[in-house]
Amino acid sequence: MDNQNTIQTLREELNQHNHNYYVLDTPTISDFEFDLKLKQLQELENKHPEYFDENSPTQRVGGSITKNFQTVKHDHRMYSLDNSYSKEELLDWEKRVQKVLGDVSLEYTCELKYDGASISITYENGKLKRAVTRGDGVQGDDVTNNIKTIKAIPLQLKGDFPETFDVRGEIILPFAGFEKMNQELIEIGETPYSNPRNTASGSLKLQDSAEVAKRPLDCLLYFIIGNKLPFKSQFEGLETARNWGFKVPKESKLAHNMEEVFQFIEYWDVQRHDLPYETDGVVIKVNSFQHQEELGFTAKSPRWAIAYKFKSEQVSTKLNSISYQVGRTGAITPVANLEPVQLAGTIVKRASLHNADQIEKLDIRIGDTVFVEKGGEIIPKIIAVDLNKRSENSEQTKYITHCPECQTELIRGESEANHYCPNFYGCPPQIIGRIQHFISRKAMDIEGLGGETVALLYNNNLVYNYADLYEVTEEQILPLERMAQKSAENLVKGVENSKNIPFERVLYALGIRFVGETVAKKLAKHYKNIDTLSKASLIDLILVDEIGERIAQSVIEFFENQENRRIIDRLNSFGVQFETVEIINPNATNILLGKTFVVSGVFEEFSRDDLKKAIEDNGGKVGSSISAKTDFVLAGANMGPAKLEKAVKLTIPIISENDFKKMINETE
Structure with a gap:
């Protein structure tokens, strides 16, 4: 056998042994034999660099250094899941699903929800091409080199797979590996890691x-996304992924009704404590991909999936003191400082008390023994006080009356839950917080500038608002603590590059109260530029799709403020984008202008996304549900019965894929 064939044979053997050991947990050779084969392959590859393969088993040992992780946009957005905490909430979710789909037979795939770091891995021609962290769901960090070191992730697939697709999974750290890592740290006098989830997430950015x-990282796969997939349901997809070589948890189950879903939840609520990984709930997905397409997505989550969270673990500890934090909007958040206690795998020292009403409702007092749990397994919160252990001389908590930072008297609106510091332009945490929001990833995404650096610039009198960032020079930055020449250059360059950020994100970055990402997009699309938006009346704003009175009033108040107008004028003079840049499609027409379409069913020639894009490219609007405002229903095979019934009832024309092609090819 020649060297090239020997190298290829060894690679295939070692890949199979890796799969047997790390995925199937049934090794067929000893570690010693495996190491000998790996060493033999390494020597052959060194002698014959012309046969180098970035996906060779020898590359799993790592060694490449990544100084800056490149930001990559996901081909398919990574959505978060809606959470539920009771059977009643799951039944309500099922009713919402059936309302959209009509009277159809539903099956559900039940999967355990593992607590790790989400990852999206792209495969091309069966080879691992790229791995990207979840990030903000729209874009994440390219961590391909680090992911390749995790032996449960196949570098080369087997079987019959599509040319290209993405697989989604969770990078986790098993309890045994986590404890071993901590024991090694303790032995050398270092501080142990706090919990497996954060350690797994941090490992990806080394x-x-x-x-x-x-590090003994593992990866559990739970979803495949792409075009022309050779299966039609979530459960079938899991089975197929397992055959291709992925590590898919065997605990997943197909449920034929909600009663079987409840049985799965009840079983694993007890048995989860015997699993080798952290798990905090169950994910329930509508099994059929066709049904999933019919249901679609909200702005944040798929309508066809929901997470059921297991009841949180509770502990009791002592409340040592209460401190008060000031947010960027001036909202005051009381924080409980606790006697450190272990809770759900982490050491908890602080918990949110939310507001004055919560403190009064629970009658929380300094020195009390309190019960703490993690809300949704994320943020610790106090749920009750152990009154039997209360000291006789304890005093009722009096909520502060003045800002802890600038001593301004606090205010509280009639319908507001929080107290606020009204010193909008003079209270340091508010000023710093607004600038930190402005530079954040979803907003201006200014590289080279982090939250701590913002505070440093403010404390050294270099910035008082986010417009000041555009006048800061390298010479001003260099004398500051921890600021080298390269850091100063990157900061100034990052600020300059932010002038290319589109209007919708600039609008979000301004920090107008109640104007989040989605609202900013709606306003930018409707008004096109900051000048038109700033002159809009209350009634004009309310008439914009999905803009309510509370948001509209907040926008009016923002632009009525002279200081805000002055800052916007300065940003405008620096070249920040305050106008929507229309992307011209050379093939676009206005033939569908004013027409609203709902797309439903399975199509032969085009994907749903292609059809929706064609509608928008030709001036039309895509609706998510059928109403009296719908002009046409573009229907493919197996159109949802509920949509069909509603279209017929409202006498809305139902057109085919061919009808639509003729429609957009017509000349006016």
């Missing part, structure tokens, strides 16, 4: 992939 390779 610069040296050889260090990642030393």
Whole structure:
């Protein structure tokens, strides 16, 4: 056998042994034999660099250094899941699903919800091409070199797979590996890691992939997304992924009704404590992909999936003191400082008390023994006080009357839950918080500038608002603590590059109260530029799709403020984008202008996304549900019965794929 064939044979053997050991948990050779074969392959590859393959088993040991992780946009957005905490909430979700789909037989795929770091991995021609962290769901960090060191993730697939697709999974750290890592740290006098989830997430951003390779990370896959997939349901997809070589948890189950879903939840609520990984709930998905397409997505979550969270673990501890934090909008948040206690895998020292009403409702007092749990397994909160352990001389908590930062008297609106510091332009945490929001990833995404640096610039009298960032020079930055020449250059360059950020994100960055990402997009699309928006009346704003009175009033108040107008004028003079840049499609027409379409069913020639894009490119609007405002229903095979019934009832024309092609090819 020649060297090239020997190298290829060894690679295939070692890939199979890796799969047997890390995925199937049934090794067929000893570690010693595996290491000998790996060493033989390494020597052959060194002698014959012309046969190098980035996906060779020898590359799993890592060694590449990544100084800056490149930001990559996901081909398919990574949505978050809606949470539920009771059977009643799951039944309500099922009713919402059936309302859209009509009287159809539903099956559900039940999967355990593992607590790790989400990852999206792209495969091309069966080879691992790229791995990207979840990030904000729209874009994440390219961590391919680090992901390749995780032996449960196949570098080369087997079987009959599509040319290209993405697989979604959770990078986790098993309890045994986590405890071993902590024991090694304790032995050398270092501080142990706080919990497996954060350690797994942090591992993905280590610069040296050889260090990642030393960590016992695992990867559990739960979803495949792409075009022309060879299966039609979630459960079938899991089975197929397992055959291709992915590690898919065997605990997943197909449920034929909600009663079987409840049985799955009840079983794993007890048995989860015997699992080798952290798990905090169950994910329930409508099994049929066709049904999933019919249901679609909200702005944040798929309508066809929901997470059921297991009841949170509770502990009791002592409340040592209460401190008060000031947010960027001036909202005051009381924080409980606790005697440190172990809770759900982490050491908890602080918990949110939300507002004055919550403190009064629970009658929380300093020195009390309190019960703490993690709300949704994320943020610790106090749920009750152990009155039997209360000291006789305890005093009722008096909520502060003045801002802890600037001593301004606090205000509280009639319908507001929080107290606010009204010193909008003079209270340091508010000023710093607004600038930190302005530079954040979803807003201006200014590279080289982080939250701590913002505070440093403010405390050294270099910035008082976010417009000041555009006048800061390298010479001003260099004398500051921890600021080297390269850091100063990157900061100034990052600020300059932010002038290319589109209007919708600039609008979000301004920090107008109640104007989040989605609202900013709606306003930018409707008004096109800041000048038109700033002159809009209350009634004009309310008439914009999905803009309510509370948001409209907040926008009016923002632009009525002279200081805000002055800052916007300065940003405008620096070249920040305050106008929507229309992307011209050379093939676009206005033939569908004023027409609203609902797309439903399975199509032969085009994907749903292609059809929706064609509607918008030709001036039309895509609706998510059928109403009296719908002009046409573009229907494919197996159109949802509920939509069909509603279209017929409202006498809305139902057109085919061919009808639509003729429609957009017509000349006026």
